[in-house]
Amino acid sequence: MAKRLQTEQPRRAARIGICGLGTVGSGTVNVMLRNSAEIAARCGRPVDIVQIGARRDNPACDTSGLNVTREIFDVANNPDVDILVELIGGTTVARELVLAAIDSGKHVVTANKALIAEHGNELFAAAAEKGVTIAYEAAVAGGIPIIKSLREGLAGNRIQWLAGIINGTGNYILTEMRDKGRSFEEALAQAQALGYAEADPTFDVEGIDAAHKLVIMASLAFAIPLAFDKVYTEGISRISIEDIRYADELGYCIKHIGLARRTEAGVELRVHPTLIPQRRLIANVDGVMNAVLVNGDAVGPTLYYGAGAGAEATASAVIADIVDVARTLEADPCQRVPAAGVAEGNQDGPRVLPMEEVLTSYYLRISAQDKPGVMSQVAKICSDQGISIEALIQHEPAEGETLVPVVILTSRAKEASLREAVAQIDALDTVEGEVVRIRVEPLG
Numbered sequence: 531m532a533k534r535l536q537t538e539q540p541r542r543a544a545r546i547g548i549c550g551l552g553t554v555g556s557g558t559v560n561v562m563l564r565n566s567a568e569i570a571a572r573c574g575r576p577v578d579i580v581q582i583g584a585r586r587d588n589p590a591c592d593t594s595g596l597n598v599t600r601e602i603f604d605v606a607n608n609p610d611v612d613i614l615v616e617l618i619g620g621t622t623v624a625r626e627l628v629l630a631a632i633d634s635g636k637h638v639v640t641a642n643k644a645l646i647a648e649h650g651n652e653l654f655a656a657a658a659e660k661g662v663t664i665a666y667e668a669a670v671a672g673g674i675p676i677i678k679s680l681r682e683g684l685a686g687n688r689i690q691w692l693a694g695i696i697n698g699t700g701n702y703i704l705t706e707m708r709d710k711g712r713s714f715e716e717a718l719a720q721a722q723a724l725g726y727a728e729a730d731p732t733f734d735v736e737g738i739d740a741a742h743k744l745v746i747m748a749s750l751a752f753a754i755p756l757a758f759d760k761v762y763t764e765g766i767s768r769i770s771i772e773d774i775r776y777a778d779e780l781g782y783c784i785k786h787i788g789l790a791r792r793t794e795a796g797v798e799l800r801v802h803p804t805l806i807p808q809r810r811l812i813a814n815v816d817g818v819m820n821a822v823l824v825n826g827d828a829v830g831p832t833l834y835y836g837a838g839a840g841a842e843a844t845a846s847a848v849i850a851d852i853v854d855v856a857r858t859l860e861a862d863p864c865q866r867v868p869a870a871g872v873a874e875g876n877q878d879g880p881r882v883l884p885m886e887e888v889l890t891s892y893y894l895r896i897s898a899q900d901k902p903g904v905m906s907q908v909a910k911i912c913s914d915q916g917i918s919i920e921a922l923i924q925h926e927p928a929e930g931e932t933l934v935p936v937v938i939l940t941s942r943a944k945e946a947s948l949r950e951a952v953a954q955i956d957a958l959d960t961v962e963g964e965v966v967r968i969r970v971e972p973l974g
């Protein structure tokens with residue numbers, strides 16, 4: 531007869547301290563209060579908010595009956611807090627706060643990708659030393675459980691590449707420009723009003739936020755230390771409606787993509803606007819939605835899709851981490867999933883490739899004078915650099931204009947050769963202004 535397990539004693543509550551009551555902080559408090567029964571059932575114990583550190587109240591969230599302090603370090607030093615949830619953002623005070631929490635033996639949950647990407651190596655080491663956990667699901671792709679997928683669901687694979695639309699604000703802006711003809715500025719203001727943008731929105735539009743997220747995913751996928759300074763980063767601020775339309779004519783969408791790929795020479799880490807074929811599922815991920823494609827040697831391509839920003843979507847990931855930590859509050863540290871995805875001493879993956887060595891294809895838009903010979907000059911420059919022209923479209927000059935827009939898709943070549951070709955085309959007397967260049971990726 532099967533042996534019956536002894537009924538466990540009810541476990542004491544997991545005690546949560548939340549620092550920061552902005553978009554994500556208020557969403558987290560609201561969802562925790564609303565779903566407290568489900569959360570307790572999943573943890574096998576109550577999960578109580580015992581303190582909140584907030585500079586000011588937030589009308590989006592009712593904290594009556596909760597213990598609110600204006601001093602966030604009170605939470606880090608509160609002996610009744612088991613898990614500190616850092617939702618203040620930034621990398622200076624947040625780093626000190628997280629180190630203080632670790633030092634006083636608390637587990638940490640954070641949504642802060644800048645903090646993890648730039649200081650994660652230090653923070654993970656400090657946490658390991660103290661036998662506590664740092665969980666950061668909300669830091670990448672908002673509500674999508676991508677950290678869990680990479681670290682646990684795909685743990686049997688050798689990851690070959692991953693590519694994602696990982697900034698909700700940027701994707702929202704590109705979608706609004708394409709579908710509603712809105713200006714860049716108008717769409718950004720709307721993304722800010724909806725709570726999607728970073729405190730400094732240049733992080734979103736210049737690709738820094740996506741680079742933070744890419745480096746975190748790449749670290750888990752390839753067992754390499756977090757190397758934010760090695761990511762090639764370009765934002766979306768120079769994308770025009772004209773390029774969106776030409777890309778469409780060629781069967782492509784322009785998306786802001788973070789790409790990490792294992793090659794024989796090393797790992798590519800790059801964030802930039804990218805033409806991707808319209809037939810790919812990821813090409814149809816619009817608005818604030820994010821998606822990450824992960825290609826493992828055993829599983830093949832997998833795709834993760836969901837809201838990349840917003841109060842409750844992000845709270846969903848923050849609370850998933852709280853549940854994970856609360857379930858294993860008293861566990862031996864070596865029984866927990868390691869923060870870096872591999873056991874200590876195993877981050878020995880490949881080197882990061884310098885961008886010049888990366889192989890890519892380009893979309894080029896040239897404003898050429900309407901004279902014979904321009905195209906043969908451009909073709910010669912490309913062929914001298916070992917680049918072939920795969921497609922070309924040329925439009926009539928607009929009414930009253932003398933310049934002809936010429937759009938070219940190139941073959942794959944070393945980034946260094948493509949840059950040289952673009953510099954030579956830029957220098958032609960028959961070409962006006964700078965050549966617009968956007969990379970192309972098949973993602974298949």
Ligand SMILES: NC(=O)c1ccc[n+]([C@@H]2O[C@H](COP(=O)([O-])OP(=O)(O)OC[C@H]3O[C@@H](n4cnc5c(N)ncnc54)[C@H](O)[C@@H]3O)[C@@H](O)[C@H]2O)c1
Pocket residue numbers: 549550551552553554555583584585586600602617618619620623641642643644668669672725726727728729838839840841844
């Ligand atoms: N907004 C999103 O959709 C989203 C999604 C995923 C991750 N994140 C990340 O979550 C974190 C929080 O983002 P947010 O959008 O909620 O920002 P927010 O600006 O809305 O909220 C941050 C809050 O922290 C408070 N704060 C900052 N420094 C403080 C201090 N020293 N003492 C007390 N309070 C302090 C601010 O007053 C503000 O209320 C950031 O790291 C962000 O990158 C945000």
Ligand SMILES: N[C@@H](CCO)C(=O)O
Pocket residue numbers: 669671672696697698699700726727728734739838839840
């Ligand atoms: N500002 C970020 C928030 C989510 O990380 C974005 O727009 O994606």
Ligand code: NA
Pocket residue numbers: 667668669670671672673674675676677847
């Ligand atoms: Na996530």
